[in-house]
Amino acid sequence: MLQLKAIHHVAIICSDYQQSKAFYTQILGLPIIKETYRESRNSYKLDLSINEHSQIELFSFPNPPERPSSPEAQGLRHLAFVVDDVAQTKQTLELQGIEVEPIRVDEITGKKFTFFKDPDNLPLELYQA
Template structure:
């Protein structure tokens, strides 16, 4: 078996309108498809993240809360590559999205920070050197 890349990440939100605004208007992801499934009272929004991955944003009536920190088992966080972390943080802050202090990864010497989506999902911005990696995520 050969796995080529991550195809998508699925996220369940509690308030579809708020989360759609966050991911589309504040983070700038492009809408690919949007569906309403009446039989499930559920939206499914497919979002493009760069050229290689997409996010499936789902809404369901009364989903259970995400386990809290510290370090619950399961997906720890979702990280997005950016070219200029200071500019990305400035953009988030201008939209009222708080970020943690920018830190440096002791293993890669790359700068990173964390923020949260409207449901508290931990998201990371990771400054990537596009010239060295050969791709722009």
């Protein structure tokens, strides 16, 4: 039996590297671990820290295909971030011009959550701890 311990990273391919880099570092405030330009692929790889255990790998590739639909496309549905206060985090994002859905309550856990999108319309979730 496998004994998976945690999620190490989530990899995201973006359409506009500089725009996505600014979003994830300046809007979401994720610190850069390492930025690498891979000349053979004409591609950047940006490692971002969420905490001491988890990362986002942001990739750029020439002409990546678009996501077929949202949010019910096959594949990764969304990426959820744990926050202490969903309402406060929602307000902070909105003050930076990010559109955030109304806060809802998970009918199973009773926890507050909401969704917003990154520059490529990838669905991101805020989930209250």
